[in-house]
Amino acid sequence: MAEESVAAEQLRLFIERIERLEEEKKGISDDIKDVYAEAKSNGYDVKTMRKIVALRRQEAHARQEADALLETYRTALGLH
Amino acid sequence: MAEESVAAEQLRLFIERIERLEEEKKGISDDIKDVYAEAKSNGYDVKTMRKIVALRRQEAHARQEADALLETYRTALGLH
Amino acid sequence: MAEESVAAEQLRLFIERIERLEEEKKGISDDIKDVYAEAKSNGYDVKTMRKIVALRRQEAHARQEADALLETYRTALGLH
């Protein structure tokens, strides 16, 4: 029974650590939304900004390769 | 009690209809994966194909506007 | 150049097969939504129905084990 109490207490501590981290994560997600909203109110387009963030995550080399390939496929399908 | 049986039976019928549809949906998702796999084995790039599918969903006008905006932002950030 | 035309045509065929399948998939997703909507209008709770669909996907044995474990954790945390 003492062992079970220990286990329950340990479980509670793990759960509470996760809850604190989830709360922090939620706060940062809200901050990100706020920056996008601020940019939008300054006239920037949010969807294009998200694409920029994704493109900047890639190495220049990978980005150029992906660009070239997409261009080839779009030309093949007359998609401009 | 008879009423409860009717409700249980009706619930079961709804659930079974959903399950059949979910199964069909799963089958089609698998078919889509198969086509991508076949394209890949023919030398096509799956990631670029997914972009093409998304681009073709857009109206030409919206696609051109999005392209132009992204190009402007990339130039502003020296991202090529 | 003839080779390129062939490749473009083959790419188009792959893309069109995917688009047809995506359309079918969208149709079935809409059907699923319709069944849930019909069930809701008959007084059933959609969220609980989704849980039932998930539970029925599991083998009886796995379901009972998951139930028992959740019960143990809920008791340990006084969560009822």
Next chain:
Amino acid sequence: MAEESVAAEQLRLFIERIERLEEEKKGISDDIKDVYAEAKSNGYDVKTMRKIVALRRQEAHARQEADALLETYRTALGLH
């Protein structure tokens, strides 16, 4: 032209703020994974822990209502 430089600079600042926040968010997501991994290595079941975290987010009243409804549906379908 000076105006364009200002706009480009402002856009860059928004993008960099978002990138810093995304990095922080990624760090916290990794921390959460680490806590689950630590709990797992102490013998706890991660899937059940996730259910506990979700249940604790709900008000006691909502949780009890959802529990009762699920129990009713499971009984109706003989799903135990």
